[in-house]
Amino acid sequence: MQEPWRDDEPIYRQLRQRIATLILNGAIKEGEPIPSVRQVAADYQINHLTVAKAYQELVEQGLVEKRRGLGMFVLPGARDQIAASERDKLLEDELPRLLVRARQLGISESELNAHIKQMLKETP
Numbered sequence: 001m002q003e004p005w006r007d008d009e010p011i012y013r014q015l016r017q018r019i020a021t022l023i024l025n026g027a028i029k030e031g032e033p034i035p036s037v038r039q040v041a042a043d044y045q046i047n048h049l050t051v052a053k054a055y056q057e058l059v060e061q062g063l064v065e066k067r068r069g070l071g072m073f074v075l076p077g078a079r080d081q082i083a084a085s086e087r088d089k090l091l092e093d094e095l096p097r098l099l100v101r102a103r104q105l106g107i108s109e110s111e112l113n114a115h116i117k118q119m120l121k122e123t124p
Helices: 011-024 037-044 048-060 078-104 109-122
Strands: 064-067 071-074
Touching: 011 048, 011 078, 037 048, 048 064, 048 071
Parallel strands: none
Antiparallel strands: 064 071
């Protein structure tokens, strides 16, 4: 079952992120086509213009290219570009918020470190 759309962000941005995640996870590899606008619009039951806007952002970010008559294809280096962007987002946006929240809840540095180390051991 598909993850529902959130109300806090436009659907085209959420779709762009879903496609980027598929590329990052290797579900869509560099050089491979991404699903057509019509197919995605039908699968997710959203307007084709919404899909086209998400795809246009992927083009502008240099992650995919349109090949006339063939569709959209993932560009070489797209996965590395997405990974670098996501790392920056984690370190610059998400981690500071986590630390602020931990301080608010009275979680010590040693307790936080212990939990992180334990989680790293448990995840493959």
